[in-house]
Amino acid sequence: MSEWQFVRLGEVCTKITDGTHHSPLNGSSGDFKYITAKNIKPWGLDLTNVTYVDQKTHREIFSRCDVRKGDVLYVKDGATTGRVALNPLEEEFSLLSSVGVLRPGPAVRAKYLLYALQEPQTREKMLADVAGVAITRLTLRKLNDALIPLAPLACQDRIVEKIEELLSDLDAGVAELKVAQRKLIQYRQSLLKAAVEGELTAGWRAEREKRGGIAETGEQLLERILAERRRRWEEKQLAKFNEQGKKPPKGWKEKYPEPVEPDTANLPELPEGWVWASIQQLASDAPYSLAIGPFGSNLKVSDYSDQGVPLIFVRNIRSKNYGGNFTKFVSVSKALELRSHSVEAGDVLITKMGEPPGDADVYPADQPPAIITADCIKVRANDDLIKPHFLAAAINSLVGKLQVLPITQGVAQKKVSLGRFSTIAVPIPSLDEQEEIVERLQSACCQSECVDKELISLGQMCIAQRKNILKAAFSGQLVPQDPNDEPASVLLERIRVERATQKLKRKPKTPPPLGEGARRAGEGAATKKKSRL
Known part of the structure; x- marks a missing residue:
């Protein structure tokens, strides 16, 4: 690889800049596209959610950052720093400062530069130079000074051709994996839909009917539990009156806080014997059975500790992962x-915030008592009415999702309040059927999780293979090295000489003729000089 040379990006790019440092007014319509880091994806420039700016704003931005087709766009700020894309657009567009622009010079091919910036070692070294706390940044100076391995031009062409050949096959495999993962997600949703609408256990119900039917249907079960709940409340009220030595006032039973009934107008028809119930109706009547995480100052970061009672965050519910090295705690007294x-x-734990919120999971039996944090909802269900895993399945199903979506509010962060969430409807079959459904779901989910793990493993292998291809490419091992190629050092020197020669060939500008006043001033100065002599 004696023909190769490590060079600074500033040596091989004719321009390195970034977009505007002031976020302009932008929206879903306008005169020119406005590209930010969110539009730079692993697969290239993505215009799915692009916004626009007006012509005046664009002219101000474009005068500093005139992006052209073939420029390399490099995310230099934020969580996705290091992502790169080749600009495929002929049209002008505006750019935010989170994206840098690298314009390849005559010594480097655009696609070679694109792949060189993705090479694992180069990428790692560049990311090591980021600075900042809230938002990490790679400054333009550091971008200029970043090193890449430069091959001879002819070798660059061979490398790009080989990389694209290999990545084409690899990307086809990745695309097939993504299709398989989407189908797996669809399968799970179909399974949940069949479970909560009764289709999954239709055969089971038919068999039970042959053997005498179900002892207590979901409808009868709900009616009984709600009656028992009211009776317990009345007994507590009477006990309070007795303690106080008072006679129950007229109409005291009417003060019973009746749990809200669900709105079933747009919900699917349920099998015979099933019934809809609201979250309020199926929650336990024990204190704090329906709760959200503590507000603001009630739980601060300064309250966190390395041991004690664990905290549960939104990320734990989504990943179904509790405990582990990254667990935060609070003291027992807190x-x-x-x-x-x-x-x-x-x-049953539910995410109160998200895109959208409403992911549910059951807190596992092998974990100690914990505290939920902000943006989490807790439902302690009445176990005599609904099984926790069936409730979680109903919330995670399309039936649950379609109810959560309309009651979600917020722009930057989508949230659902406990009050609105507690009104959504959940189907209630008999307890025996709930247990049958949960057993079938767990069996099917176990199988799908095995498939999912295998797909994830294959995906990781593809990522590793991509890295290996790029490593081999930029260490000179992917394509044969031709000793007849013009070495990179000679190429760079030739380009420097050509630029210097072009500067010398430029004719100096002829100064404009002197005006009459200036000519007389010059003559006067000459006369004074002679008189002094």
């Missing part, structure tokens, strides 16, 4: 203060 937000095994 947990007592926050006991209204406590979580026990079997509680």
Whole structure:
């Protein structure tokens, strides 16, 4: 590889700049596209959610950053720093400062530069230079000074051709994996839909009918549980009156806080014996059975510790992962203060925030009591009415999702309040059928998880293979090295000489003729000089 040379990006790019440092007014319509880091994806420039700016704003931005087709766009700020894309657009567009522009010079091919910036070692070294706390940044100076391995031009062409040949096959495999993963997601949703609408256990119900039917249907079950709940409330009220030595006032039973009934107008028809119930109706009537995480100052980062009672975050619910090295805790005394937000095994946890919110999971039996944090909802269900895993399945199903979506609010962050969430409808079959559904779901989910793990493993292998291809390419091992290629050092020197020669050939500008006043001033100065002599 004696023909190769490490060079600074500033040596091989004729321009390195970035977009505007002031976020302009932008929207879904306008005169020119406005590209930010969110539009730079692993597969290239993505205009799916592009916004626009007006012509005046664009002219101000474009005068500094005139992006052209074939420029390399490099994310230099934020969480996705290091992503690159080749600009395929003929049209002008505006750019935010989070994206850098690298214009390849005559010594480097655009696609070679694109792949060189993705090479693992080069990428790692560049990311090591980022600075910042809230938002990490790679400055233009550091971008200029970043090193890439430069091959001879002819070799660059061979490398790009070989990379694209190999990546084409690899990308086809990745595309097939993504299709398989999407189908797996669809399968899971279909399974949940069949479970909560009764299709999954239609055969089971038919068999039970042959053997005498179901002892207590979901409809009868709900009616009984709600009646028992009201009776317990009345008994507590009477006990309070007795303690106080008072006679129950007229109409005291009318003050019973009746749980809200669900709106079933747009919901699917349920099998005979099933019934819809609201979250309020199926929650336990014990204190704090419906709760959200503590507000603001009630739980601060300064309250976190390395041991004690674990905290549960949105990320735990989404990943179904609890405990582990990254767990945060609060002290036992702090947990007592926050006991209204406590979580026990079997509680159903729901994300209150997200895109969209409403992901549900059951807190596992092998985990200790915990405290939910902000943006989490806890439902402690009445176990005599609904099984926790069936409730979680209903919330995660399309039936649940379609109810959560309309009650979600917010722009930057989508959230659902506990009050609105507690009104959504959940189907209630008999307890025996719930147990049958949960068993079938768990069996099917176990199989799908095995498939999912295999797909993830194959995806990781593809990522590793991509890295290996790029490593081999930029270490001179992917394509044969031709000793007849013009070495990179000679190429760079030739380009320097050509540029210097072009500068010398430029004719100096002829100064404009002197005006009459200036000519007389010059003559006067000459006369004064002679008189002094």
